Amino acid sequence: MNVFRGILGLSAGLLLSAPAMAQSPMKDIDMEQVVVTATRTPKLLKDAPLVTRIITRDDIRKSDASHVGELLQSELPGIEFSFSMNQQTALNMSGFDGGSVLFLIDGERIAGETLDNVDYSRLNLNDVERIEIVKGAASALYGSNAVGGVVNIITRTDKEKWNVEANARYGSHNEQRYGGAVSFNAGKVYSRTNVQYTDIDSYDLPADGDYSRIYGNRTWDFKERLIYTANDHLKFTARAGYFFRERDAQAIAKERYRDFSGGVKGNYVFGRHDAELAYTFDQYDKSDYNLFTEKDIRDYSNVQHTLRALYNFRIGKKYTLTTGGDFMRDYLLSYQFAENGSKSQYTADIFAQFDWNPIEKINVIAGVRYDWLSEAHLHHLSSKAGIMYKTGNCSLRGSYAGGFRAPTLKEMFMNFDMANLFMIYGNPDLKAESSHNFSLSAEYLRSGWNVAVTGFCNLVDNRISTAWDNSLNGMRYVNTSALRISGAEMYVSMKLNCGVGARLSYAYTHEHAKAGEPMISPTRPHTATLRAEYGKKWKNYSFDLILNGRWLSAVEADEYTSLTSYTQTVRRKYPAYTLWKLTLSQDIRKGIRVTLAVDNLFNYVPSYYYYNSPATTGTTFYAGVSLDIDRFF
Amino acid sequence: MKKTLAAVLGGCAVCLFSSCNGIFGNIYDTAEPSDETSAYGFVKPCTDSEAGRIYIDTQDYTQWVYLDFEAQTTAVAAVADEAPEAWDIALHRYDVKTHDGRAAETTYSDLSKWVAAGRPALAKEYADIWSDERIMTDLSHMMDSIIVYTPSYYNPCLSRWLDVDLRTMPPIYTPSNRVYTVRFDDGRSMALRFLNYMDDRGAKGYITIDYLYPVSF
Numbered sequence: 001m002n003v004f005r006g007i008l009g010l011s012a013g014l015l016l017s018a019p020a021m022a023q024s025p026m027k028d029i030d031m032e033q034v035v036v037t038a039t040r041t042p043k044l045l046k047d048a049p050l051v052t053r054i055i056t057r058d059d060i061r062k063s064d065a066s067h068v069g070e071l072l073q074s075e076l077p078g079i080e081f082s083f084s085m086n087q088q089t090a091l092n093m094s095g096f097d098g099g100s101v102l103f104l105i106d107g108e109r110i111a112g113e114t115l116d117n118v119d120y121s122r123l124n125l126n127d128v129e130r131i132e133i134v135k136g137a138a139s140a141l142y143g144s145n146a147v148g149g150v151v152n153i154i155t156r157t158d159k160e161k162w163n164v165e166a167n168a169r170y171g172s173h174n175e176q177r178y179g180g181a182v183s184f185n186a187g188k189v190y191s192r193t194n195v196q197y198t199d200i201d202s203y204d205l206p207a208d209g210d211y212s213r214i215y216g217n218r219t220w221d222f223k224e225r226l227i228y229t230a231n232d233h234l235k236f237t238a239r240a241g242y243f244f245r246e247r248d249a250q251a252i253a254k255e256r257y258r259d260f261s262g263g264v265k266g267n268y269v270f271g272r273h274d275a276e277l278a279y280t281f282d283q284y285d286k287s288d289y290n291l292f293t294e295k296d297i298r299d300y301s302n303v304q305h306t307l308r309a310l311y312n313f314r315i316g317k318k319y320t321l322t323t324g325g326d327f328m329r330d331y332l333l334s335y336q337f338a339e340n341g342s343k344s345q346y347t348a349d350i351f352a353q354f355d356w357n358p359i360e361k362i363n364v365i366a367g368v369r370y371d372w373l374s375e376a377h378l379h380h381l382s383s384k385a386g387i388m389y390k391t392g393n394c395s396l397r398g399s400y401a402g403g404f405r406a407p408t409l410k411e412m413f414m415n416f417d418m419a420n421l422f423m424i425y426g427n428p429d430l431k432a433e434s435s436h437n438f439s440l441s442a443e444y445l446r447s448g449w450n451v452a453v454t455g456f457c458n459l460v461d462n463r464i465s466t467a468w469d470n471s472l473n474g475m476r477y478v479n480t481s482a483l484r485i486s487g488a489e490m491y492v493s494m495k496l497n498c499g500v501g502a503r504l505s506y507a508y509t510h511e512h513a514k515a516g517e518p519m520i521s522p523t524r525p526h527t528a529t530l531r532a533e534y535g536k537k538w539k540n541y542s543f544d545l546i547l548n549g550r551w552l553s554a555v556e557a558d559e560y561t562s563l564t565s566y567t568q569t570v571r572r573k574y575p576a577y578t579l580w581k582l583t584l585s586q587d588i589r590k591g592i593r594v595t596l597a598v599d600n601l602f603n604y605v606p607s608y609y610y611y612n613s614p615a616t617t618g619t620t621f622y623a624g625v626s627l628d629i630d631r632f633f
Numbered sequence: 634m635k636k637t638l639a640a641v642l643g644g645c646a647v648c649l650f651s652s653c654n655g656i657f658g659n660i661y662d663t664a665e666p667s668d669e670t671s672a673y674g675f676v677k678p679c680t681d682s683e684a685g686r687i688y689i690d691t692q693d694y695t696q697w698v699y700l701d702f703e704a705q706t707t708a709v710a711a712v713a714d715e716a717p718e719a720w721d722i723a724l725h726r727y728d729v730k731t732h733d734g735r736a737a738e739t740t741y742s743d744l745s746k747w748v749a750a751g752r753p754a755l756a757k758e759y760a761d762i763w764s765d766e767r768i769m770t771d772l773s774h775m776m777d778s779i780i781v782y783t784p785s786y787y788n789p790c791l792s793r794w795l796d797v798d799l800r801t802m803p804p805i806y807t808p809s810n811r812v813y814t815v816r817f818d819d820g821r822s823m824a825l826r827f828l829n830y831m832d833d834r835g836a837k838g839y840i841t842i843d844y845l846y847p848v849s850f
Contacts, residue, residue, distance in 0.1 A: 085802050211801060251807050252829060260656055283655045292829040292841065295662040299834065303655040331654050340664075340834065342654070419803050420692065420838070421772050473773075563776035 036107070037132040037152040039355060039365065040141055041312050041322055049355075049365045049388045050138075050399055051441045051454055053491075055131040057156070062533065062546045064583045064597045064622065066169070066177065066198070068123040068131075072151070074548045074581070076133065077527040078489065078507030082612035084115045086249065087215055090611075091117055094135060094509050095458070095485040095523045096148025100405055100433070102138070104152040109328075111304045112259065112284025113408075119284065122243050122259055124221045126167065126179045127194045129156040135489075136456060137403025137437035139382035140367040143326070143349050147403035147435045147460065155225065158183045158192060162630055169595070169624030173216075173617075175200040177624075190227040196220075202248050206617055209609025217247040237265040246289070254289040256296065272314040280306040299335035301342075304328055320355040322367075330409065336424075338415040345375035345409060363388040373406050380404050380432055395443040403435035403460075411464055411477045422563075423474035424466060431479050435460040450493045457486040468564040475563075484512035485523075499535045504528070518558035518569045522612055524576075526553035540590070546583045552576060574610050578602075591631030597622040664833040675705040684744050684826070684843040691724050692838030694770050699723040702823060702846045712770050712783045721823070722791070722815065725768055726838060727830065729791035733818040735760045736790040741812040744826045744843055752824075752850040758816060759790035767792075775799070791815070794827040806830060806837070814850055824848050 034042045038050040045052060055075050065071035069081035069089060084090035091098040098117030103110050110118045131153050138146040162184040169177040179196035202216035223241040230236065243259040265278035286300035310324035326349050333342040353367035366385045372378065386399030407430035414426035441454035460483040469476040487510055493503040506528040513519040528551045535544035554576040558569040580601040586594050599620045606613040672688070679685030689698050689707060699708045699720035708717045712725065722731050729736075735758035741747040763786055771781035791813055798805040808827065816822040823846040832839035 213805075253831065253835065281652075285655075285661075287661055288835045290829070290831065290833070290835075293833065295664075295833055296660075297664045297833055297835065298658070298661040301655050301658075303653070305653065329653060333654070335834070344654075420694070421775050561777075564774070565777075 033130070035132050036154070037104075037134050037150055039322065039353065040107070040310065040324070041320060041355070046395065046445060047363065047388075049363050049386045049397060050134050050136070050401075051397060051439070051443070051452065053133040053135075055133070057129055060125050060128060061585065061595075062531070062544060062583065063548060064546075064581070064585075064595055064624070065125060066171075066175065066622075068120050068125060068153075071125060071131075072133075074529060074531075074550055075505075076507075077505045077529050078135075078487070078509055080524065080527070080552065080612065081120070083211065083615070084117075084611065086115075087211055088114045089117055089120055090115060091120075092523055093148050094456075094487060094507065095483075095511050095521065099408075100145060100147035100403075102142055102146040102150045104142075104150065106155055107152060108263065108278075108280045109282070109304065109306065110284075111261075111282035112257075112286075112300075112302045113410075114286075119243075119245070119257055119259070121217075121219055121245055121257075122221070123153055124179075124194065124196050124223070126181065126196050127155050127221075127223055129154045135454075136399070136439050137382075137401040137435050137458070138384070139371075139380075139403040140369045140384035140401060141351060141353065143369060143371050143382070144347075144373075144404060144406040144432075147405050147433060148458070155223075156181075156192065157190070157225075157227070158185075160630060161185050164629040165626065166629065167624065167626035169622060171597075171622035172620035173201050173203045173214075175622070188229045190225075190229075192223075192225045194221070194223045203617060205609050205615070206605060207607055207609060209606070209613065210611050211609055214615050215247050215249045217245055219246075220244040233269050235267045237263075237267070239263050250288075252291055254291070256285075256287045256289055258285045258287070259283065260285075274312050276308075276310040278306075278308045278310075280304070280308070282306075298333075299340060301331070301333040303331040318357045322353040322355065323351065325350040332409040334410065334414075336410060336414045336416040343375065343409045343413050345373060347371065347373045347406075361390045363390075371404070371406070375409065375412060375428075376407050376430070376432070378406055378432055380406070380434070393444055393446045395445070397439070397441045397443070399437075399439045401437045401439075403437060405433040405464070407432065407464055407477070414477065418475075423472070425469070425472055425474055425476045427477040430464055430477060431462045433460060433462050433464055433479075448495050448497075450491070452491040453488065454490075455486075455488045457484075459484055467566075470564070481514070481517070486510050486512070499537075501531075501533045501535075503531045505530075518560075519556075520558055520560075522555050522557035522572075522574055524552045524555045524574075527551065541586070541588060543584065543586045546585070548581045548583070549578065550580075551578045572610075574612055575606070577604055577606070577614060579604060579614060579616070591628040593626045593628075595622075595624040595626075597624075662833075674707040675700075678705065679844060679846055684845055687840075687842040687844060689724065689840050689842075690838065691726050691840055692836070694726055694772060697723045697725045697730075702844070703821075712768060712785065721817065721821075722788075722825075724840060725785075725787075727792070727795045727797060727840075728768055728787045729794070730761050730785070730787045731791065731815055731817070734788070734815045736788050736813055736815045738790055738793060738809065739812045739814060742810045742826075744812055744824060744845055747812045747824060748845070752848065754814065754850040758814075759788060761786040761788045791825075795830055821847055822849060824850070 033045045035045050035048050035052050036042050038048040038052050063071050063074050072079045078094040080092045082090055093101050103118050133151050135149040138150045164182050166180040176199045181194040183192035197220055199218040200216050204213050221243050225239045228236045241261040245257040247255040249255045260283045263280040268275045283303045285298055287296050287298040289296040306328040308326045313321040328347045331344040349371040351369035356364045364387050368383045371380045382402040384401040389396045412426045412428045414424055416424045418424055436459045439456045443452040462479040463483055465480045466475045467478050487508045489507045491505045495501040509523055511521050511523050530549040533546040556571055556573045558571055560566055561568045561570055581599045582601055583597040600616050603619045605618050676688045677686040691698050696709050696711050699717050700722050701719050702721045720732050737755035737758045765784045766782050767787050768783050768785040769780050770783045794809050796807040813825045826843045829841040831837055
């Protein structure tokens with residue numbers, strides 16, 4: 001903690017001294033970056049009517065993150081990836097769990113879930129151009145699950161005539177990553193092929209806890225994207241992907257996860273208007289490979305077919321009308337259904353968003369979306385409204401957004417024998433979770449500087465969870481009590497021409513419990529991230545030295561002492577912790593980059609491993625090399 | 634070029650649309666019982682050159698499954714009931730007891746390697762012991778930390794074949810992967826290798842055992 005304070009003081013001093021240095025021209029901080037998630041239309045980051053955080057390819061490189069969870073945690077406060085049952089990954093983003101945060105790849109939904117979280121290991125960072133994060137509800141544009149926020153992963157498209165990359169990384173616990181990509185632009189055709197393999201051994205933890213051994217796993221990821229630009233107006237995109245993960249969770253069997261994805265999309269631009277028609281296929285399977293019988297038995301398959309249309313109609317520079325709709329077939333085969341059965345449902349939606357700039361300084365946005373789900377017999381209307389006022393270097397934003405999460409097929413039809421101990425039943429009569437999100441923010445932008453403060457409040461009703469049902473003598477999905485989450489976030493970043501840069505983010509999250517009711521959720525009230533960096537370039541050599549820090553405060557949460565009765569609780573305290581990572585990235589000659597990293601710099605080891613403790617055994621070391629072969633020539 | 638691309642894109646779309654419930658289902662094995670697992674009990678006899686195999690269902694916490702190696706038969710009885718007249722070992726879920734036997738755990742992971750090594754015997758052999766808190770017969774309130782036990786004998790050595798850590802959910806299963814020997818008071822003896830504790834679908838409580846009987850060591 002003293003170390004944290006020390007470095008915090010150092011960075012604060014650095015930030016305070018910066019205005020003096022800011023007399024010289026400085027690099028802008030990504031505000032000219034085009035983002036799409038907040039409005040489903042391309043906008044400059046500084047013009048986005050909702051606060052949008054982006055993680056660029058350069059940020060990804062500097063974080064040296066091995067997976068998207070590590071990246072998001074190191075870049076943004078208020079995000080915590082921890083473990084849930086069976087050591088499955090669970091997200092908490094400003095009080096919302098994985099089921100209430102919508103993850104997208106190029107705007108497309110991701111099939112499959114485990115304990116309400118998508119398979120985050122599917123998100124190959126080597127293929128990412130940037131990640132856009134919009135916190136708060138966004139169901140008026142994205143429908144179900146966009147209650148706590150949207151994380152949109154935008155994949156890479158290279159501009160060069162051809163590009164060949166290869167990379168390798170090795171670290172503690174025999175962690176290995178090998179990847180490569182080949183892309184080319186040949187006339188009207190663009191192709192990018194990306195392959196990645198990762199592997200990490202199982203390892204034992206040095207102290208007692210809710211878990212004692214971290215399961216090893218290995219992944220394969222293959223992606224191909226083909227773009228054909230017919231003319232200035234018409235463009236076709238086709239993509240295909242295969243993902244495989246094998247986890248060493250059992251001594252006698254390997255858990256396997258596969259994903260097959262594909263899609264075709266056409267974009268047509270006419271005048272100031274544009275239209276998009278897309279078909280997406282995503283299939284996420286789970287199977288168990290028994291080492292004794294050598295049988296690979298599938299017990300879960302989620303197949304989503306989605307047809308989507310989007311149309312942007314612009315009138316002058318003042319008005320943009322965005323309309324669209326989706327039609328999806330959602331099929332789920334699951335070991336959690338009676339007799340390993342399957343269910344399917346159709347969902348359809350239509351939405352419209354009106355974007356208006358009455359004067360240069362003001363942007364007003366309003367939208368509405370209607371969603372229909374066949375098996376849930378659900379009709380839901382979501383709306384949003386927002387206003388942005390820009391004056392000088394400041395932007396003020398205020399917004400209201402509605403969110404909802406439809407009950408899933410799993411939650412409606414589960415019939416699962418939990419380890420011969422008790423049954424868990426679905427509930428076809430579940431109502432959708434619905435939410436209201438209010439947000440106010442102020443942003444200051446000056447060359448090299450970006451300061452933003454955001455306050456928010458979320459009111460969530462009809463939350464879906466499990467509760468003991470005495471009449472069934474088992475657990476059952478039900479709508480539970482309302483949730484109130486409010487908080488604030490602060491973000492300061494700066495970058496100077498002398499190579500010094502820093503970024504400090506802080507988030508405060510407060511979950512309101514009704515008087516007399518226990519506080520079950522272990523959402524940490526205070527979290528902060530810090531990045532301080534220094535880089536310098538010479539003709540044949542350059543380096544970046546990056547220090548990433550992450551602090552999570554302690555939290556106390558209540559836990560029911562009984563599964564079948566909700567009368568008694570016990571209070572648990574989950575300790576605070578701080579993790580630091582130092583990365584040295586060197587371009588030792590054109591096209592060759594060597595990266596060395598020390599994670600958990602101050603050797604933090606939990607005295608007890610709770611589910612939300614970091615799965616660290618202490619300081620770990622990593623070394624990597626990446627080659628941009630096209631730059632050799 | 635345009636026609637080829639259009640054909641490829643169209644073909645992809647047609648293939649995907651036509652596979653409403655998914656593709657590549659044939660890369661997985663089926664969970665239907667194989668010849669080997671279509672029957673329970675002594676599914677393969679032990680010969681001079683090959684180990685025998687047993688496949689039993691021990692899912693029910695309220696019963697013992699008794700194995701009679703001489704008659705090659707199995708019998709099921711409630712935990713509180715009397716054992717059948719003739720039996721050699723019995724399993725309750727993953728607990729094992731013997732009929733007047735003593736067991737030892739070898740360092741070998743394979744029956745054939747134990748045979749090749751000359752079927753070494755171990756000096757330390759363990760008889761069954763009585764316990765009031767070993768044989769769990771009602772776990773329906775386990776999540777409330779209430780487990781009902783039925784007093785019974787069990788063999789502490791043989792029962793080490795699978796460690797079940799119930800402190801986490803789901804439990805962690807760790808097999809010993811060792812060959813066990815059992816010597817009975819009447820002079821008979823056998824060697825056992827517990828291979829699997831799941832069925833094809835991954836349901837726990839289906840046990841596969843390879844055995845050598847009779848065998849001397």
